[in-house]
Amino acid sequence: MFENKNTDSTSISTLGEFGLIEHITKHFEITKNSTIKGVGDDSAVLDYKDKNTLVTTDILVEGVNFDLSYMPLKHLGYKSVMMSLSDIYAMNGTANQILVTIAISNRFPLEAVEELYSGIQLACEKYSIDMVGGDTSSSNKGLIISITAIGEVEKGEQIYRSGAKQGDLLVVTGDLGAAYLGLQVLEREKQVFQVNPQSQPDLEKYSYLVERHLKPEARKDISKLLKDMGVKPTSMIDISDGLSSEIIHLGRQSGVGCSVYEDKLPLDPQVISTCEEFELNSTTIALSGGDDFELLFTVSQDDFDKIKGNPHISVIGHMTDKSNGYNLITRADQSIPLTAQGWDATLKKEKE
Amino acid sequence: MFENKNTDSTSISTLGEFGLIEHITKHFEITKNSTIKGVGDDSAVLDYKDKNTLVTTDILVEGVNFDLSYMPLKHLGYKSVMMSLSDIYAMNGTANQILVTIAISNRFPLEAVEELYSGIQLACEKYSIDMVGGDTSSSNKGLIISITAIGEVEKGEQIYRSGAKQGDLLVVTGDLGAAYLGLQVLEREKQVFQVNPQSQPDLEKYSYLVERHLKPEARKDISKLLKDMGVKPTSMIDISDGLSSEIIHLGRQSGVGCSVYEDKLPLDPQVISTCEEFELNSTTIALSGGDDFELLFTVSQDDFDKIKGNPHISVIGHMTDKSNGYNLITRADQSIPLTAQGWDATLKKEKE
Numbered sequence: 001m002f003e004n005k006n007t008d009s010t011s012i013s014t015l016g017e018f019g020l021i022e023h024i025t026k027h028f029e030i031t032k033n034s035t036i037k038g039v040g041d042d043s044a045v046l047d048y049k050d051k052n053t054l055v056t057t058d059i060l061v062e063g064v065n066f067d068l069s070y071m072p073l074k075h076l077g078y079k080s081v082m083m084s085l086s087d088i089y090a091m092n093g094t095a096n097q098i099l100v101t102i103a104i105s106n107r108f109p110l111e112a113v114e115e116l117y118s119g120i121q122l123a124c125e126k127y128s129i130d131m132v133g134g135d136t137s138s139s140n141k142g143l144i145i146s147i148t149a150i151g152e153v154e155k156g157e158q159i160y161r162s163g164a165k166q167g168d169l170l171v172v173t174g175d176l177g178a179a180y181l182g183l184q185v186l187e188r189e190k191q192v193f194q195v196n197p198q199s200q201p202d203l204e205k206y207s208y209l210v211e212r213h214l215k216p217e218a219r220k221d222i223s224k225l226l227k228d229m230g231v232k233p234t235s236m237i238d239i240s241d242g243l244s245s246e247i248i249h250l251g252r253q254s255g256v257g258c259s260v261y262e263d264k265l266p267l268d269p270q271v272i273s274t275c276e277e278f279e280l281n282s283t284t285i286a287l288s289g290g291d292d293f294e295l296l297f298t299v300s301q302d303d304f305d306k307i308k309g310n311p312h313i314s315v316i317g318h319m320t321d322k323s324n325g326y327n328l329i330t331r332a333d334q335s336i337p338l339t340a341q342g343w344d345a346t347l348k349k350e351k352e
Numbered sequence: 353m354f355e356n357k358n359t360d361s362t363s364i365s366t367l368g369e370f371g372l373i374e375h376i377t378k379h380f381e382i383t384k385n386s387t388i389k390g391v392g393d394d395s396a397v398l399d400y401k402d403k404n405t406l407v408t409t410d411i412l413v414e415g416v417n418f419d420l421s422y423m424p425l426k427h428l429g430y431k432s433v434m435m436s437l438s439d440i441y442a443m444n445g446t447a448n449q450i451l452v453t454i455a456i457s458n459r460f461p462l463e464a465v466e467e468l469y470s471g472i473q474l475a476c477e478k479y480s481i482d483m484v485g486g487d488t489s490s491s492n493k494g495l496i497i498s499i500t501a502i503g504e505v506e507k508g509e510q511i512y513r514s515g516a517k518q519g520d521l522l523v524v525t526g527d528l529g530a531a532y533l534g535l536q537v538l539e540r541e542k543q544v545f546q547v548n549p550q551s552q553p554d555l556e557k558y559s560y561l562v563e564r565h566l567k568p569e570a571r572k573d574i575s576k577l578l579k580d581m582g583v584k585p586t587s588m589i590d591i592s593d594g595l596s597s598e599i600i601h602l603g604r605q606s607g608v609g610c611s612v613y614e615d616k617l618p619l620d621p622q623v624i625s626t627c628e629e630f631e632l633n634s635t636t637i638a639l640s641g642g643d644d645f646e647l648l649f650t651v652s653q654d655d656f657d658k659i660k661g662n663p664h665i666s667v668i669g670h671m672t673d674k675s676n677g678y679n680l681i682t683r684a685d686q687s688i689p690l691t692a693q694g695w696d697a698t699l700k701k702e703k704e
Contacts, residue, residue, distance in 0.1 A: 018601075018692075036404060037512065040605070042442035042590050043408030043503070045510050052388060053405050056395035056485060057451045057500055063492045064455075090394035099409045101498055103416075133408060140415045141493040146453055148409055148500045151395070158397050160389065238394050249370075253392070340370070 009109030017136055023110070024117045028124060028131045032096045034152065035130045044132035046097065051152040054095075056087035062142035070186040073112055075214045077119025080145050083240060085127055086218040086293045088151035090238035092159040094223070095151040097132045098124070102146075103139035116145070127220055157232075159297070164235040164254035168298040170317040171233075171307065173219050175266040176243060177282060180289025181274050182206065182213030208270045216293040222312070229306045233297035242290040245340035247317075248326050250296060257324035260317035260338065263331050287328070287338065361461030369488055375462070376469045380476065380483045384448045386504065387482045396484035398449065403504040406447075408439035414494035422538040425464055427566045429471025432497050435592060437479055438570040438645045440503035442590035444511040446575070447503040449484045450476070454498075455491035468497070479572055509584075511649070516587040516606035520650035522669040523585075523659065525571050527618040528595060529634060532641025533626050534558065534565030560622045568645040574664070581658045585649035594642040597692035599669075600678050602648060609676035612669035612690065614683050639680070639690065 012020055025039045037045035046053070060066055060080050068076070081098060088095040100120055104113065124131055129149075189201040203210050226233065235254055239246045251258045265286045275282040298319055299307060307313060317329075326338040364372055377391045389397035398405070412418055412432050420428070433450060440447040452472055456465065476483055481501075541553040555562050578585065587606055591598045603610045617638045627634040650671055651659060659665060669681075678690040 018597075037510070041513050042439040042588075043406040043445070043501070045443065045505070046405040046407065047507070048400055048405055050401075053398040053400055053502075054395040055398065055407070055449070055451060055500070055502055057409075057453050057487055057498070059453045059455055059487045059489050059496075059498065061455050061489050061491050061496075064490050087394040091397065093395070097407070099407060099500065101409050101411045103411055103413050103496060135409055135411045135498075137411050137413050138416050139413050139496075144411075144413075144455060144491075144496055146409075146411065146487075146498045148407070148451065149395070150405075150407055153397070155399070158389070161393050236394075245370075340368075 009111055012104070012108070012110050012113065015110065020113070020136060024113060025131065028121060030130050031128065032130045034096050035132055038130055038132035044097065044099070046150065048152050050155065052155050052158060054088050054091050054093045054151040054153055054158070055148065056084060057146060057148040058083045058087070059144065059146040061144050068143070070190055071214065073115035074119035074122070076145070077116040078123045079214070079216055080147050081120055081123035081127070081129070082216050082218040082293050084147040084149035085129070085220070086238045086240055088149050089219050089223060090236050090295055091151070091153060092157055092223050092233070092236060093151040093153040095127065095129055095149050095220070097130045097150040099148040100131060100134035100145070101136070103137040103144040105139045105141055105143070108143065127218070159233050159236040161235055161237050161250050162253040164250055164256050164298040164319050165300070166256050166319055166321055167301055168234050168319045169301060169304060169315050170247070170258060170260065170296070170298055170319060171313050171315050172239070172243065172266065172294055172296050173222055173313050174292065174294040175268045175271070176286035176292055176294070177271045177289045178209045178212035178268050179216060179291035180285055181271055181278070182209035182211070183291070184278060185209055185274070186213065206270060206274060208268055209274060213291065216291070218293045219295050222295050225312060229310070231299055231303045231306050233299050236295055236297040239294050239296045240291055242288050243292070243296065244287040244338045246296055247338060248340050250298070251319065251326055254319070255322055257320040257322050258317055258326050259320055259324070259329055260327070261329045264314060264316040266314040283328070361463055364456070364460070364462050364465065367462065372465070372488060376465060377483065380473060382482050383480065384482045386448050387484055390482055390484035396449065396451070398502065400504050402507065404507050404510060406440050406443050406445045406503040406505055406510070407500065408436060409498060409500040410435045410439070411496065411498040413496050420495070422542055423566065425467035426471035426474070428497070429468040430475045431566070431568055432499050433472055433475035433479070433481070434568050434570040434645050436499040436501035437481070437572070438590045438592055440501050441571050441575060442588050442647055443503070443505060444509055444575050444585070444588060445503040445505040447479065447481055447501050447572070449482045449502040451500040452483060452486035452497070453488070455489040455496040457491045457493055457495070460495065479570070511585050511588040513587055513589045513602050514605040516602055516608050516650040516671050517652070518608050518671055518673055519653055520586050520671045521653060521656060521667050522599070522610060522612065522648070522650055522671060523665050523667050524591070524595065524618065524646055524648050525574055525665050526644065526646040527620045527623070528638035528644055528646070529623045529641045530561045530564035530620050531568060531643035532637055533623055533630070534561035534563070535643070536630060537561055537626070538565065558622065558626060560620055561626060565643065568643070570645050571647050574647050577664060581662070583651055583655045583658050585651050588647055588649040591646050591648045592643055594640050595644070595648065596639040596690045598648055599690060600692050602650070603671065603678055606671070607674055609672040609674050610669055610678050611672055611676070611681055612679070613681045616666060616668040618666040635680070
């Protein structure tokens with residue numbers, strides 16, 4: 001289903017590096033006033049006038065951060081842009097430009113690179129982003145993609161991780177755990193496919209989960225939503241590394257503790273039913289699943305009336321004294337310490 | 353000689369990603385006024401006031417762009433920063449910040465990462481650069497390092513590749529070919545070492561070449577030098593990918609041709625003597641060796657009196673009508689077309 005059936009393949013070596021760059025960048029259009037010079041010189045030239053400039057970068061490594069057997073290249077391109085934009089949005093900023101760097105082995109024909117860049121281009125069009133540069137290299141093994149995103153924020157309007165105060169409400173956008181479950185569904189289908197290549201997976205009832213994994217959307221809308229509500233968060237962070245670890249980050253950098261309520265965690269019905277089917281604890285998935293391109297922020301209690309009932313956001317807890325630590329308050333009213341599980345600390349064993 | 357003899361090793365997995373980032377970034381200091389927020393949030397926040405912002409990125413892949421058997425990690429860190437800064441200087445800009453991204457396999461202990469970052473830190477101190485962010489990942493194979501550099505330029509003072517005019521003088525900074533020959537010397541020593549591990553290489557007479565390969569310096573000084581001379585180049589480009597290919601780039605983007613004079617190419621005496629020893633043509637090495645972190649630029653003929661005799665720069669040719677193409681004028685007064693050899697188009701075969 002997710003395999004590229006295109007059998008025409010062109011070796012990248014026929015183009016060379018400069019030919020490759022020209023080939024893959026020619027379809028990108030420059031649309032932002034802040035882009036003075038994009039692709040084609042030693043560096044991009046940007047004009048951010050009286051705004052502050054935001055810069056962030058992320059790397060994705062094949063076999064570590066993604067598996068091409070169920071992540072089509074176009075989706076990978078799209079998702080890698082989302083990952084980077086999400087960090088700009090988490091500063092209350094507007095994303096404007098990206099630099100795209102890839103390292104690829106000779107396993108990939110030109111058509112594969114085109115697929116990857118078609119996803120990047122779709123993301124650029126949808127989110128109004130100029131692709132203004134990057135780099136390419138060959139790799140000895142697999143595909144590596146690194147995206148640098150550049151954005152802007154009015155001076156003083158950036159929101160750090162460090163501004164949460166005791167008593168502030170903890171708020172999350174969207175819902176949690178779906179992307180992780182989408183990955184579990186795809187991994188199961190891959191195993192079924194390996195045993196029986198004739199199998200036709202029926203992903204209908206997991207459609208939201210699979211979409212959240214394969215085509216996540218960064219929360220470009222939240223900055224404006226909050227402004228329209230007249231609310232300025234006291235702190236904000238992106239939670240694609242997992243809710244639990246990011247709550248701890250936010251709390252530590254702000255010097256406060258946090259209580260999160262299990263019954264407040266926003267879960268899509270497909271998350272609940274699929275957790276039952278897979279015999280997984282939905283709270284664990286929501287806290288530690290990761291890959292949800294949502295934002296976590298804190299607001300003063302005084303703003304509660306402004307935010308309550310909004311379908312895009314959920315109040316899931318409140319900030320406490322630092323000595324309280326970081327705890328989940330369960331449905332049975334028990335307090336359980338949260339743990340950071342944002343990263344698999346066990347490095348992959350190198351295959352030499 | 354270049355092996356890391358340190359046998360104490362600590363697994364990176366004992367730290368986890370956030371511990372690793374904290375560990376390697378804690379020695380970096382923020383010194384630039386334009387850095388509002390560095391490492392530790394979703395993105396860096398910069399204030400470029402009324403200047404234009406320059407952004408560039410480069411990637412280095414182990415086994416493709418470097419070989420750790422003769423490139424110590426500290427030098428690799430330093431060199432990777434130089435590579436990125438050079439692109440900012442090639443725009444006539446000032447470099448201010450970098451983002452550092454690495455992907456590493458479990459082959460590397462923490463001490464190796466510390467070595468790499470010590471070189472990055474040294475470069476930051478020497479060139480007055482703030483390290484303001486980045487990303488880390490594990491890799492299935494080897495080390496990958498990607499640096500994004502951010503800089504500034506007064507509005508209208510950026511110099512593009514596209515401004516060269518017919519009749520302009522072609523000028524290069526420093527001297528050519530030494531870095532490539534340094535690599536040849538190190539590769540020969542590696543082979544000797546593999547045959548006879550007791551051999552003690554005497555690199556004394558190649559000291560400049562080896563230094564140019566292992567510890568190149570980006571031309572931070574050129575922008576000020578030109579300003580002090582009262583000269584503004586009409587075009588400029590970094591030549592770390594090789595002089596010949598970059599002459600062609602500059603000419604194509606400017607819509608002009610170029611004649612380069614063999615007898616004008618600046619060569620260090622060690623380049624000349626080592627080319628003789630290795631039976632290599634020094635002109636070929638100067639044109640195609642690459643890895644020289646020098647700048648190539650064009651100036652109006654009217655500026656000749658201002659630049660002549662300066663020891664940092666050499667006039668090597670002049671721009672011609674486009675129809676003339678790109679040619680080397682030999683010592684025998686023959687005209688030979690230049691070819692772009694800036695990149696090895698043959699992708700490395702993937703070892704699965």
